[in-house]
Amino acid sequence: MSSLIGLEAVTGIALKFAIEGKLTSAEEIETGHINSTWKVGFETEDGEVRRFILQRINASVFKDPMGVMRNVERVTRHINERVMRKKEDVSGQTLALYPGRDGRFWVPDEADGIWRCYNFIEGCRTYDVVENEGQAYQAARAFGAFQDLVSDLSPELLVETIPGFHDTRSRYEHLMAVVEENACGRVAEVGEELAFIREREGEVDRVLNLLGRGDIPLRITHNDTKINNVMIDEASDEAVCVIDLDTVMPGSVLYDFGDLVRTAVSPAEEDETELSKIVVRMPIFEALVDGYLSSAGGFLNDSEVTNLAFSAKLITLEVAMRFLTDHLEGDRYFKIHHAGHNLERCRAQLRLVAELEGKMGEMEACVLDRVKTLSCGARDSDG
Structure with missing residues (x-):
């Protein structure tokens, strides 16, 4: 079931995050029962394309979306710090939040919704059914x-x-x-x-x-x-x-x-x-x-x-x-x-x-x- 959030609105949200480069793509990911999720791509000046996940928290399910974000921020920071003690580079290996241009790890939309941005883990997929x-x-x-x-x-x-x-x-x-x-x-x-x-x-x-x-x-x-x-x-x-x-x-x-x-x-x-x-x-x-x-x-x-x-x-x-x-x-x-x-x-x-x-x-x-x-x-x- 596709969400009611339009491409123009998602584009505007994506540009509010502190991501280097030019926005080149945005597509909705329609899996999952709860949140609205989009995959966006940004191209840097040297031609590198990096992809990210945008999500709008479902406030009907999560009555305290700011509490959700505080939890996520605390847990992802803790995990990354622990992994960094063992590995010099955790890029592509852990989930990380990207900040908005105002420094917060979330941005609002015109309907008072809360959006966050994660790194997209390249070269990976998920399975709905375990195959082996x-x-x-x-x-x-x-x-x-x-x-x-x-x-x-x-x-x-x-x-x-x-x-x-x-x-x-x-x-x-x-x-x-x-x-x-x-x-x-x-x-x-x-x-x-x-x-x-x-x-x-x-x-x-x-x-x-x-x-x-x-x-x-x-x-x-x-x-x-x-x-x-x-x-x-x-x-x-x-x-x-x-x-x-x-x-x-x-x-x-x-x-x-x-x-x-x-x-x-x-x-x-x-x-x-x-x-x-x-x-x-x-x-x-x-x-x-x-x-x-x-x-x-x-x-x-x-x-x-x-x-x-x-x-x-x-x-x-x-x-x-x-x-x-x-x-x-x-x-x-x-x-x-x-x-x-x-x-x-x-x-x-x-x-x-x-x-x-x-x-x-x-x-x-x-x-x-x-x-x-x-x-x-x-x-x-x-x-």
Whole structure:
């Protein structure tokens, strides 16, 4: 679904950023559910063309866009500083904000919208569906490395860009309230979906309870670890960096790992209507565990490790509830491409929940085996 922002308006915004050269191109990138995103090119006097990403923050979703920008600025600066300690040049390897001509890392438009500019990572692409185990490993390693890079940054320094984003109990209660109201008259068509969700109500509090008891710590997390938020080098198939930082805020690593599994473990896209295509590919799950633990295993505690497999089921159920809620409320949150799109997404996610339940024992055994292997490897190198 194309945005209502015109080329002329985007051109005007691009010129407000402190970028050297002449603006030569601008094209909208129509992937993603939330923000409006454009790719622009600038040509310098010596003929070099550099490309950048412009994004307008969706203020309907992010009620505090300045809080979003403060989070992004703090996190990108922290990551770049840490990477610079090991590498002299981080260009093309990390996400960086470019300032406006007034020195701020954002510029306003005539409708009081907030725009920011990132470097465009050349020679990379993203994937909506993981094609092989190598990509799964690299994506998981990238998200684990991201968490590791911010592990020494206090969660108290960041604001919640979407309060209660992963409060699964609140998501459940809101869905039930929307069902009761039935404002759009759509409840009658979703009886099976609601019954499936209600049967699993007892599991929505599990991670919340772990956080509440202090069994797992509050950390800075990405909170939107879809596979298409990792830039993959086209030549080497190696992960380059993590993108889409709007939801970086305090949270649990379990939410991050769970959402990564949700988006990677099935060969089908998240709105697949042929539900038989939605399956759990265990070799992909094993690669995700290997990649994630290779970069994040050093700071995870036992409770986090124990719940890694379950987190995939929990987040998939949460996302299904969000899609169903939006469908029942009239499709006000997620971008849709046709009528009933959010319901299709919900049904696909619920099918994946069922598939994950069928593989849960095997998935938990996989995590335990990988942790033991890593522990043995660490002892061997110490000895």
